[in-house]
Amino acid sequence: MAQENSLSQSRFPKLPLPPQIMGSEIGSFAYNTVAHRLPDIAQRVIDDNKFPLAIKPLQNIKSRAGETPTPQEFLENSIVENLQTLIQELPYGKVRFLKDIEAPDIAAWNNYLEPYQGNNWLDIPWYFAEAYFYRRILEATNYFIPGDWQGFDPFENQKRLGILTSSKSIQALSPLLNKWVNSGQDSHPDNLIALLYISLWGNRADLSLWPAESGDRSSIDIHQQKAYVLADNTDAIANQISRFKDARIDFIIDNAGFELFGDLCLVDFLLATNAAKTIYLQLKAHPTFVSDAMIKDIHQTIEFLGKDSDTQVQMLASRWRWYIESDRLRLCHDLFWTSPLAFWEMPDALRQELSESDLILIKGDANYRRLLGDRHWPFTTRFEDIVTYFPAPMVALRTLKAELASGLQLEQIETLNREDPQWLTNGRWGVIQFANS
């Protein structure tokens, strides 16, 4: 069912590109992120983890000339120190090349960084600054360096808390999903629509904005929330999916925690009804944006659900495990997903791979920003007109957490500006947009 090879279509948006969003736009959410939110996130990484004291090699100690270093100079908490240095750099320090030369993405990153040497963190594109920041966290915590901290997820605590705090919502949703899934192909189209909304509103539970300890953001009244969907193509999407039989669907996943749970419910439904034969989850290859899901987070989530006291939750966990074992659910990752590039800069191999898909579901704010190249498009620009370059039909499910938008009506924008001045970033509003290119 895959659509014709769409590599021949233009790789770039057909519309002229507006300027990129920069952190230097004083007073903007982008500025606030680089100047305040990112240092806070780095501080939380220090507070949440027990990085041990490390003994520095003698030659690295900047001791007073000719004097023997004091014991305190020998004993230094190098990871904490690295993180503190990063905090101090924000926002007026200069961006620099990465130092962890063992990392698989080092050459690519140093290439991305080349044009920005000498710039401070505000004078680089906003999305670039954020992706670079999360990569610098990994450099600081020795993620790629052989040793005790290699492969350690500095956001693990936050992710674990995120799923723990949504236990009640998970238990409430599970029997419903089990019922819908058991009716297989006879399941009502409204169930699919409900799952699309659940997947959308799960995107509110983003730990980079609202730390897990700030409370459960998973319980929602789906129907009441319809009023908060600013562009809603769910009927067209449900209609398209109703024509699928054994299709390939890809899901560009965003956050672990309750959002991932909601996404997996949708995956379950699409597989159980045989709309999809196979679903590919496109995941992050390393920790980023605090809560973004990696392959290990899928396994941990299923394991966590399997241990729930509620048998309805356990049932769904075994079904999801079975999908993976039987290869109907494939877990993939690619370093492009953690790069600072716009989606139209996707490498050919990945683009070719995605062009095999019948439908690609794209989750979250950060992915949406990359779809739009994190640029100042007039909010009334049609979404479909921007994403003409995308290699397969796709759906974006996003709650608004950044000052960019597309596909909105002028009157809508005026009303929102008047009635909810923070509407672009408070995560209260969402879009479900379909581009059937």
Ligand SMILES: O=P(O)(O)OC[C@H]1O[C@](O)(CO)[C@@H](O)[C@@H]1O
């Ligand atoms: O998890 P999501 O939905 O991609 O949200 C992350 C985004 O939200 C923000 O936290 C606010 O825009 C960004 O820093 C990031 O783009």
